[in-house]
Every structure is written in C-alpha cells, then in structure tokens.
Amino acid sequence: MSKAFTKESDDAPEDDLPADRVLPASTKNYITPLGWRRLKEELYHLVHRERPEVVQVVNWAASNGDRSENGDYLYGKRRLREIDRRIRFLTKRLEIAEVVDPETRESTDQIFFGATVVMLRGDGSEQMVRIVGVDEIDLARGHISWIAPIARVLIRAREGDTVFFRGPEGEEEIEILEVRYERIE
Numbered sequence: 742m743s744k745a746f747t748k749e750s751d752d753a754p755e756d757d758l759p760a761d762r763v764l765p766a767s768t769k770n771y772i773t774p775l776g777w778r779r780l781k782e783e784l785y786h787l788v789h790r791e792r793p794e795v796v797q798v799v800n801w802a803a804s805n806g807d808r809s810e811n812g813d814y815l816y817g818k819r820r821l822r823e824i825d826r827r828i829r830f831l832t833k834r835l836e837i838a839e840v841v842d843p844e845t846r847e848s849t850d851q852i853f854f855g856a857t858v859v860m861l862r863g864d865g866s867e868q869m870v871r872i873v874g875v876d877e878i879d880l881a882r883g884h885i886s887w888i889a890p891i892a893r894v895l896i897r898a899r900e901g902d903t904v905f906f907r908g909p910e911g912e913e914e915i916e917i918l919e920v921r922y923e924r925i926e
Contacts, residue, residue: 764875764888769839771854771887772874773925777840780876784831792824834876843922850900850920854887857921858895863913871925872896884925 764770772780795817802814843855852858857871868883872895875886885892894906900920906913 770834770837770874770876771841772838773855773877774840774842775925776874776877777835777838780831780835780838784828784835787824787828787831792821792828795820795824838874844924846922848922852895852898852917852920854896855922855925856895857923857925858917859919860895861916861918863915867918870895873925
C-alpha cells in the first residue's frame with residue numbers, strides 16, 4: 742500500500758520516546774517554568790521558522806518535475822512529517838503541562854517535584870539531583886525525572902531520612918543530607 746494512504750497514529754510521538762520520558766497513563770505533565778519556556782521556544786521555532794523553510798524547499802523541488810527521483814523533494818517531505826509529528830507532540834505536552842515553580846514553593850524539608858536533593862549514596866559519594874519533568878531530563882546536570890525510579894524512592898522522604906533504592910546493582914541505602922527548593926537553570 743502506498744504511504745500516501747496510510748495514517749500515522751496519534752500516539753506515534755510517544756512511541757518514539759525512551760521509556761524514561763513516557764508519561765504514565767492519566768498523569769499530569771509536571772514541568773518547571775524553564776522547561777515550559779524551552780518547549781514553547783522549540784514549538785515556536787518549528788512552526789514559524791523551520792517548517793516554512795522546508796515547505797519552501799519542497800515547493801521549489803516539486804516545481805522541478807519528476808518527484809520520484811528528486812532528493813530535495815523526498816527529503817523535504819520526510820522532514821515535514823518529522824516536524825509535524827514533533828509539533829503535535831509538543832502541542833499535546835504543553836496542553837497537559839502543569840507548571841510547578843520550585844522557587845515559589847513554601848520551605849519544607851520534604852521532597853516533592855522541583856526539589857534539589859543532596860544525598861549520600863551507598864558507596865560513600867555525595868550526589869546532588871534535581872527532580873524535574875520528563876521533558877527536562879539532563880543527567881549530566883543532575884536533572885532527573887519525577888517518574889525515575891530513584892526519584893520515586895526520594896519523593897515524600899525528608900531531610901535526614903534514609904531510603905532504600907533497589908537498582909541494577911542491588912539494594913542501596915541512601916541518606917538524604919539536604920533538601921532545597923530553588924530556581925532551576
């Protein structure tokens with residue numbers, strides 16, 4: 742069957758995501774103000790800059806005649822599908838987003854979304870993590886998703902508590918040294 746007559750699934754964007762970025766069914770998409778801005782900026786860029794440029798190239802390539810062997814046309818159409826799929830994905834994510842600003846949260850020693858947590862790992866090393874939305878994960882900066890296994894163990898614990906995390910290397914004892922709510926950059 743020709744690709745022209747197949748319909749992409751509405752859930753296709755979720756299917757392409759790694760497991761740690763897929764939202765659990767019927768949950769809110771918690772996100773920090775910075776994450777919200779980044780998604781909005783990406784959506785704006787795709788809709789107002791990148792997509793119009795690709796459409797212009799595809800129109801030019803289509804006017805050149807035979808489309809079956811026209812690389813600019815074929816690549817452009819494929820790129821348009823990718824852009825449109827990403828636009829649909831971003832639009833859906835922003836529609837269900839619930840912006841939570843850790844900076845405005847009342848002071849508490851309990852861990853919730855947006856917390857910056859300093860913890861003592863089982864191997865004796867200190868680690869700092871920030872609990873952010875699934876679209877904001879950046880392990881190099883210590884930003885972990887609120888649905889990540891380690892975050893699920895930490896959430897609701899308090900400063901000074903010891904929690905147990907069952908990871909790939911077995912069970913690990915983690916002591917929570919500090920809990921802060923601050924601006925995430």
